[in-house]
Amino acid sequence: MPINRTAMIDYMDARIAKTDDPKHLGLLKMLRAHMMGEVNEDVDALLATISPVRQQYRSWGSPEDMQPASREAIRAFYLERQALGQLYFQFDIEW
Numbered sequence: 897m898p899i900n901r902t903a904m905i906d907y908m909d910a911r912i913a914k915t916d917d918p919k920h921l922g923l924l925k926m927l928r929a930h931m932m933g934e935v936n937e938d939v940d941a942l943l944a945t946i947s948p949v950r951q952q953y954r955s956w957g958s959p960e961d962m963q964p965a966s967r968e969a970i971r972a973f974y975l976e977r978q979a980l981g982q983l984y985f986q987f988d989i990e991w
Contacts, residue, residue, distance in 0.1 A: 904987040
């Protein structure tokens with residue numbers, strides 16, 4: 897079965913089109929930008945979506961070394977994911 901890397905973005909676009917609340921819209925657009933960074937394997941675009949206040953990557957249930965807690969560590973984490981081909985995936989969303 898072929899992978900549809902933009903399935904999550906297509907879903908997010910539909911969700912954004914139905915959202916009126918300015919706060920929710922801003923959050924959804926930021927999530928979409930993050931997803932685009934993943935699809936394009938653009939680490940700088942991914943980092944642009946990381947909060948300047950709380951720079952921590954969380955993956956619940958993952959070991960501590962899979963949860964970087966600084967901008968530099970997050971960059972290294974995504975560069976490693978990129979090198980391993982782990983930014984090539986399909987993420988399905990149901991709401």
